[in-house]
Amino acid sequence: MFTNNPETSLDWIQERSQALQPYLITKVERGIIGKSRYASRLRQEIKKASEDREPVLILGEPGLDKDNIAALIHFNSDRRREAIAKINCNLIQASGAELFGRAGGNSGLLTYLGKGTLVLNNVQELPAEVVPKIMQLLKEGTFKPLGSDETDVDLICETRIIMVSEKFKPVCESCTQHVIKVPALRVRKSDIKPHVEYYISLACRDRGIPRPKIAAEALRSLQSYDFPGNLKELQLLVERAIVQSLGAPFLTEAVFWSTQPKGKNFRFNLLNAYPNLRRFLRSDWFPDRINYGFTLTFFAIVVAILFLAPQTRDRNIALNFFWAWWWPLILIGFPFVGRLWCSICPFMIYGEVVQKLSLWLFPRELKHWNRDVSERWGGWFLFGLFVLIYLWEELWDLQNTAYLSAYLLLLITAGAIICSLIFERRYWCRYLCPIGGMNGMFAKLSMIELRAQQGTCSAECTTYQCYKGGVKKGEGLETNGCPLYSHPAQLQDNRDCVLCMTCLKACPHRSVELNLRPPAIELWTTHVPRTYEVALLLLLLGGAFLHRLPEIQTAIAWQFSESEFLPHLSLSLLILIVAAAIPLVAYGIMRSLHFITVNWKKNCQDYQLPYGLTACKPRPFIQIAYGYLPLALGANLAHYLRLFLQEAGRILPVTWATFGMDGSNLPISIAHPAVIEFLQGTVLIFSVLLTWTLTQKIAKQPWQSLLPQHLSTSVLAIALWAIIVNAGH
Numbered sequence: 001m002f003t004n005n006p007e008t009s010l011d012w013i014q015e016r017s018q019a020l021q022p023y024l025i026t027k028v029e030r031g032i033i034g035k036s037r038y039a040s041r042l043r044q045e046i047k048k049a050s051e052d053r054e055p056v057l058i059l060g061e062p063g064l065d066k067d068n069i070a071a072l073i074h075f076n077s078d079r080r081r082e083a084i085a086k087i088n089c090n091l092i093q094a095s096g097a098e099l100f101g102r103a104g105g106n107s108g109l110l111t112y113l114g115k116g117t118l119v120l121n122n123v124q125e126l127p128a129e130v131v132p133k134i135m136q137l138l139k140e141g142t143f144k145p146l147g148s149d150e151t152d153v154d155l156i157c158e159t160r161i162i163m164v165s166e167k168f169k170p171v172c173e174s175c176t177q178h179v180i181k182v183p184a185l186r187v188r189k190s191d192i193k194p195h196v197e198y199y200i201s202l203a204c205r206d207r208g209i210p211r212p213k214i215a216a217e218a219l220r221s222l223q224s225y226d227f228p229g230n231l232k233e234l235q236l237l238v239e240r241a242i243v244q245s246l247g248a249p250f251l252t253e254a255v256f257w258s259t260q261p262k263g264k265n266f267r268f269n270l271l272n273a274y275p276n277l278r279r280f281l282r283s284d285w286f287p288d289r290i291n292y293g294f295t296l297t298f299f300a301i302v303v304a305i306l307f308l309a310p311q312t313r314d315r316n317i318a319l320n321f322f323w324a325w326w327w328p329l330i331l332i333g334f335p336f337v338g339r340l341w342c343s344i345c346p347f348m349i350y351g352e353v354v355q356k357l358s359l360w361l362f363p364r365e366l367k368h369w370n371r372d373v374s375e376r377w378g379g380w381f382l383f384g385l386f387v388l389i390y391l392w393e394e395l396w397d398l399q400n401t402a403y404l405s406a407y408l409l410l411l412i413t414a415g416a417i418i419c420s421l422i423f424e425r426r427y428w429c430r431y432l433c434p435i436g437g438m439n440g441m442f443a444k445l446s447m448i449e450l451r452a453q454q455g456t457c458s459a460e461c462t463t464y465q466c467y468k469g470g471v472k473k474g475e476g477l478e479t480n481g482c483p484l485y486s487h488p489a490q491l492q493d494n495r496d497c498v499l500c501m502t503c504l505k506a507c508p509h510r511s512v513e514l515n516l517r518p519p520a521i522e523l524w525t526t527h528v529p530r531t532y533e534v535a536l537l538l539l540l541l542g543g544a545f546l547h548r549l550p551e552i553q554t555a556i557a558w559q560f561s562e563s564e565f566l567p568h569l570s571l572s573l574l575i576l577i578v579a580a581a582i583p584l585v586a587y588g589i590m591r592s593l594h595f596i597t598v599n600w601k602k603n604c605q606d607y608q609l610p611y612g613l614t615a616c617k618p619r620p621f622i623q624i625a626y627g628y629l630p631l632a633l634g635a636n637l638a639h640y641l642r643l644f645l646q647e648a649g650r651i652l653p654v655t656w657a658t659f660g661m662d663g664s665n666l667p668i669s670i671a672h673p674a675v676i677e678f679l680q681g682t683v684l685i686f687s688v689l690l691t692w693t694l695t696q697k698i699a700k701q702p703w704q705s706l707l708p709q710h711l712s713t714s715v716l717a718i719a720l721w722a723i724i725v726n727a728g729h
Helices: 010-023 037-050 066-075 109-113 131-140 171-175 189-207 216-223 230-245 253-259 275-282 285-308 317-337 340-344 346-361 371-395 402-422 427-432 434-445 454-460 502-506 531-546 549-556 565-603 621-658 673-699 703-728
Strands: 056-059 084-088 117-121 160-165 178-181 448-452 512-516
Touching: 010 084, 010 109, 037 066, 037 178, 056 066, 066 084, 066 117, 066 160, 084 109, 109 117, 131 160, 131 171, 189 216, 189 230, 189 454, 216 230, 216 253, 216 454, 275 285, 275 502, 285 317, 285 340, 285 346, 285 402, 317 340, 317 402, 317 434, 317 621, 340 346, 340 434, 346 402, 346 427, 371 402, 371 427, 371 434, 371 531, 371 565, 402 427, 427 434, 434 531, 434 621, 448 454, 448 502, 502 512, 531 565, 531 621, 531 703, 549 565, 549 703, 565 621, 565 703, 621 673, 621 703, 673 703
Parallel strands: 056 160, 056 178, 084 117, 117 160
Antiparallel strands: 448 512
16 A cells, blocks of 8 residues: 555445456466467566566567466566556546546545556557656656645555556656567467467367367468467467367368468469379489489480580481470470479589589588678679670570580589589579579569478477488488578578479478469569569570571671671670660650659649659669560570471481481471461560560559550560561561
């Protein structure tokens, strides 16, 4: 109570009981559930706050049972037999009469509680007039009832003050000895399982029904959700799931339908739907037996044939395979399987073999990756290599010269081997390989993705075997960890995943998912643009024009012989530059239109600008430039379709010719020129439509404001149509 003697009559006791009744907290609902470090720290902070009578501030998001924590502090203290009351600060009058009482009138809560505890809920909503009085109460432990004279002595308060806040730290934090920050449920997901089990027990006991168990998939679904409503939302989900389960012995993920996180929208996990696919991808066959039993040998045979057999594409099966089969098929595959080729790529397989052999002969520690330097300069290195490859291809006719194509393959393999001798894992594959850079960029358009459930990883995993590697643990197999140093739960982009399934093999918690998804969805959701990727994109777009150099020469009437190196080089570079300049010029027009319209509106306040061009400031070019990805892919595919449909079907006579035999009478299968032109045109049309759609999705602006960008797509497509489709006439 107070140092002045309070009333002890029956009337006083009844008055006190009636005054406190609406505010009393009679019991603790529950203790702190869970064994995570957050739960342990919370218990320690509650115990420490219970050992004295200093003010306490409890901070946390909505739904975290902060008033229950206040009750735990009180009932664990030596004054647990005293009363504890809670009042919502938004209900307190500006005068504060509920707290301090009135001189010569009714007493306030501080008087009635005496040595008990007062919980100020949502203290940030205290009326401004009351804040100075609360500050005095916290600093000096005294207060005056309303209507007191200045000469009246301040009353000494022995009531403990516990403040609860959700939105921000109140000004009275400086006067508080104990500040308890309650962690959100999304950061303590290992505590979800014990909370679910507790809520199941609670709900089943209230309903008098048997207690169901929660299925593993349902638990993973809960752990992948961020719970903006925290514990309150989890409790409601469990109670609703019990009602929906209709007495079933297990609660499956089907009854927790509202826990699907935003990042999982429009996803379908193929591994759950097709168990045989899961078993195959976790087996030794994928990709190890494929790589070491087939890829190594096949690649060596291809290179040998390129060197030893006749040097033209119509007489060398390896050259025919490389240009008429591999290029069109890998371009067709990007929208369906993303960067899957990289999991069986011979360049890095040879790098891994040499790395293992060198470590066996000369044991040493390989260099770790300098991520900052690699991210900054690696992309520009592979861009430079791709420029050289394009120029080499066109200036020396690689498509029809077998030994030069072999040198190209060997040079890329040499880069992989050298990096594997110096750096750990697949450094070349992630940062420096020009083919890997192209694959990673086009993989953004893929309809599949490999990801992991963040909730499961943060709640259950302590070893990170998918990332670091490790020995067999439960269902998880022994692996060396992700070759690209990518954690599947942190992936936001298909660029850094080669679908080698190492993480799927290593994970003991079934967290890894192989999802069907809307193609290219990452480009307008989680994507982080990179300048060197945009440069590579524009280079690949220009490469589709460069492949048709003879047609362009004819169109512009600039003829020269193949032996004239400088004119050939100059025209090649000019084609690449012009192709890249068209999108840049279109973007410059967009910026200029925005500048003109904004200034026009400033000068003409009452003038309504037409076509929705007013307030749409263009997004940075490196963001909306990714809208050209479908066009870049379609343009290159349209070029290689002619090779594929005209020459791939000649595989039998070309094979016979490779070994010096006459195969002119062997059957062939080629498409009619009209069919080829139809397919090329269809690919270009769909590429344009997809480019327009993707640009709109990325920019999130009215189509009128993106009109220059759409027109540039049309200009590029018309030019490609003229030099690719019409080339068959």
